[in-house]
Amino acid sequence: MPQMKTFKPWLALPLLVLVIAACSPVQRFHGYAPDDVQLAEIEVGRDTRETVAEKIGRPGITGVIDGTGWYYVQSDWLHEGWRAPVELDRQVVAITFDTSDRVSNVERFGLEDGEVIALSRRVTDTGPAGVSVLRQIMSNFGRFNPRQMLGG
Numbered sequence: 817m818p819q820m821k822t823f824k825p826w827l828a829l830p831l832l833v834l835v836i837a838a839c840s841p842v843q844r845f846h847g848y849a850p851d852d853v854q855l856a857e858i859e860v861g862r863d864t865r866e867t868v869a870e871k872i873g874r875p876g877i878t879g880v881i882d883g884t885g886w887y888y889v890q891s892d893w894l895h896e897g898w899r900a901p902v903e904l905d906r907q908v909v910a911i912t913f914d915t916s917d918r919v920s921n922v923e924r925f926g927l928e929d930g931e932v933i934a935l936s937r938r939v940t941d942t943g944p945a946g947v948s949v950l951r952q953i954m955s956n957f958g959r960f961n962p963r964q965m966l967g968g
Contacts, residue, residue: 841896847876849890849907855922858911863919868911875911885912906930 850872857871868886877887888909893901906927914920 839897841894843904844893844895844901845890846893847888847890848873849888849909849924852924855909855924858919858922860919860922865913865917868919884914885910887911903927 854872858868863871865886872888875886875888877889878885888907888911890907891903892905894904895901904927908925908929910921910923910925911919912921
């Protein structure tokens, strides 16, 4: 009769460590937004696009329509195992310029200032609510006037 092998718990320890490590949260940082110390160096009405670029660098995003603003965006995300990532923090720094390319405003927005907006909304109108096509056809039979058909 063959001898049964005994279970060795110390062999399961590396597997247990791998499982625990795979479930540990991972924090990720995306983008760049200058801090308050860097923003204090920018003088409204005096600095230009070039001096702002020298002081804090060029942004990844500029004003889409007319290019009057620079936007620096930074977000911090927490990834935990199989769950959807959670945004922990978001900083948006908006620097706007006037027509002579001088800084006209510097603003900082946080995650609490954000709003969810629909960028594209494609809704099909289903027609009159509560009225079926058959009911619409049947309701028009009572309104039939032969004089209108004959031009009279």
